[in-house]
Amino acid sequence: MYYVYMLASRRNGTLYTGVTNDLSRRVFEHRQGAVPGFTRRYGVARLVWYEVHTEIEAAITREKRIKRWKRDWKVTLIEDMNPLWADLYPTLR
Template sequence: MKQPAIYILSNKSNSVLYIGVTSNLVQRVFEHKNKMLEGFTKKYNATKLVYFEQYEDMYDAILREKRLKQWKRAWKENLINESNPNWIDLYDDIT
């Protein structure tokens, strides 16, 4: 299902955070989980979906992604903790 979304991935120990934007959240997270994409998430094993927001418009999703990337880590952690305090993998919730 195509719908603009921003997402945050982490690794098993929650020591890294990756913020991305996509038009197909299920497909993109699948690609990260299966290490099909070169880059940060593959290098640091960031395969756990800990947060996401869906949007009607890709422009709004991109703006949100850019803003989140400027946030301090503590702010990002607080955002995740509000909806996912145990930092569980939300992938099964979206498939």
């Protein structure tokens, strides 16, 4: 399985979109600040949206498409799945 996901610093905060084959591990790395870069610099660690793909090519295409979206489209995508912007990370375990 492959996952396209969005992290937020807080409700309506800074957003980050990524792709991974192990969502739990990758979000844990973001939360720990294990990887230098955007998410560590801006404190973006709350998993607020994700979707599952069976093919890596489809996941990468979707990630790239979402990254080009306007912010309000991303917010709508998040709120359709997670209207309260709850941290979904605990539900992964």
